[in-house]
Amino acid sequence: MGATPTAAVLDAGNLQQLLDILQKQNYQTVGPTVRDNAVVYEHIQSVEDLPRGWTDEQTNGRYRLTHGKGKKFFGYVHGPNSWKKFLYPPARQLYAADRMKHRFDVVAPEPSGIKPALIGVRACELAAIMVQDRVLMDGEYIDPEYKARRQNAVIVAVNCTRAGGTCFCASMNTGPRVQEGYDILLTEVVDSHGHYFTVETASEKGRAIAAQLATSPASEEQLAAARQAVDKAARQMGRTLDLTDLKDSLYRGFDSIHWEKVAGRCLTCGNCTMVCPTCFCVNVEDTTALTGEQAFRIRRWDSCFTVDFSYIHGGSIRATDYSRYRQWLLHKLAYWQDQFGVVGCVGCGRCITWCPVGIDITEEARAVKG
Amino acid sequence: MLDGSSVDPMVVRPFIIRRFVKESHDTFSFGLEPMVGDRDFRFAPGQFNMLYVYGVGEVPISISGDPTKPLSLVHTTREVGTVTRAMRILKVGDTIGVRGPYGTSWPVEEARGRDVVLITGGIGLAPLRPVIYYILAHRERYGRIVLLYGSRTPEDILFRKDLERWRARFDVETHLTVDRASGSWRGNVGVVTQLIRRSPFDPLNCVAMVCGPEIMMRFTVSELEKRGVPYDRMYLSMERNMKCGIGLCGHCQLGPSFVCKDGPVYRYDQLSDIFIKREM
């Protein structure tokens, strides 16, 4: 099904309608809100929850939220969360084992039936969701809960009209303009015509919802204003990652001495993996109820930065710090291409902002390329 | 295959331990039967299952039984840590969780019409035993069969009954060696790779299957290469940490490949570039 944008305009004052329609259809509405001085993604009930007027300053190892005079709902750039926490939760029970003497039975949880409505998905984030789709539901073995949530989800994408300080999506061809994969696409504009959203749809689901909004047809002028706002974001972007020969040059750089230099700064804290919207590694934990009659297997997000991650009897495969940083970067930018046919990085810049020592993946890749 | 299904491939099926055999002081085998449903468990030699011990954890263990007798699912495990220790104290009648079979298999078809050389050390014999059962069941399809097996001490030798049976056959060359001799041992002493030089197989018309610690496999590859065996006739089984066995957890990554689905058995020409990299 091709995207056939039907452009309309929604007055910013009517944005609540969108939430109301989704909630009436039993969607869990999740979106941006301010918590602990950061924009995070949480359950939201009304437009009052949105980070209206907030913008962020981001650079290597630094994130600061400020409240300005602006009145945009989506004037911020993404914070530390990504949407994967709603599609592939940080912790989930795989099954319970019920013991009767020396036997046990296995009880798998029912599908959650959750219908998430993701509100405010940026272009890079949508690209990240499509990267995770390849891992979690396009292969021989799939995660059925992920697939169900994904198929149930409504994606309300929002075009970026301002680039964040660590973004490099333009060079990764993943943004800032949303291209595909959404149901509804909003572009927020404040100009002499007022404060409004252009509304485009790319699916039946999206069209059915948008049809219930009090929109009016978009004028040429309004569409041009929206286009220009996104173009401006692309021009603002300060960082780039050169995709030319990326995979092969990184393979050649496997033995580069540069890895040890990065490792001198890296704390192997794993923050980068926790904020990354494409990282999919998980671990499984076992717990037993106090009575001993029931045991649970819990899946949790994991990080390749731990020594245990690669442990096999006799020692860890990646015992040195530099080998773990190298694994992370090479997986994202090189191995991923062989594994899933796409680059594993979408250029969102989170790992740069949230690294306590400000390590920049674009700089490290440049330094290592052989 | 499972696409579109709502069954989570991470969920195990309960099996009952029907037989328990102590193979050596730290190694044991059990025969399993599903608690409910189809008893037939089809697998290809070299594949593994994820085995779950109640409340303790889940680990990858190769299938060590006879692929021509899929009614009995057999695993052989060496106790090395938490999960395998908990496995050792299980008894006949206890339940164990199983999911699989997963991974690539040994090239028993590609080996047709050729000599078969099996080189292994320690617990590595377990994943290769299904190959031996298979090729002996189809003996006429193969040339010479050579098994080179290294063990730490004579007491650590696994599958003694099988080995005696194979040694008694004129159409199988079985050579054992131990790192340290003890008691009445009168056989070879030294590492298994030393046996490769004088083994009776045709280097240009053989398939070599190798399973053991990585360091042993490195020396094996180099000895085979000296004999003139081409890389694309050598197969190695790799070991990595595994939390899922199905390409979803990320733990088993070896460069661009996932050992759980692109391995554990690799043809060496496809592995050689990454096999020589440290900490990949």
Ligand SMILES: Cc1cc2nc3c(=O)[nH]c(=O)nc-3n(C[C@H](O)[C@H](O)[C@H](O)COP(=O)(O)OP(=O)(O)OC[C@H]3O[C@@H](n4cnc5c(N)ncnc54)[C@H](O)[C@@H]3O)c2cc1C
């Ligand atoms: C494809 C494959 C087939 C295998 N087949 C056999 C077999 O037939 N018989 C046998 O005895 N062993 C086999 N192993 C090794 C076996 O999986 C480990 O000995 C076992 O995981 C150790 O778990 P533990 O909890 O007892 O050890 P611990 O040292 O307590 O390990 C802690 C955790 O580290 C991981 N781990 C530790 N050692 C290994 C290892 N060698 N390989 C993978 N993960 C490890 C596991 O997740 C384990 O739960 C195989 C491994 C792989 C990858």
Ligand code: SF4
């Ligand atoms: S690697 Fe960094 S920039 Fe790339 S997607 Fe992950 S967090 Fe974003």
Ligand code: SF4
């Ligand atoms: S690169 Fe930065 S965020 Fe990632 S593990 Fe190292 S110190 Fe932590």
Ligand code: FES
């Ligand atoms: S064991 Fe989980 S990806 Fe291979």
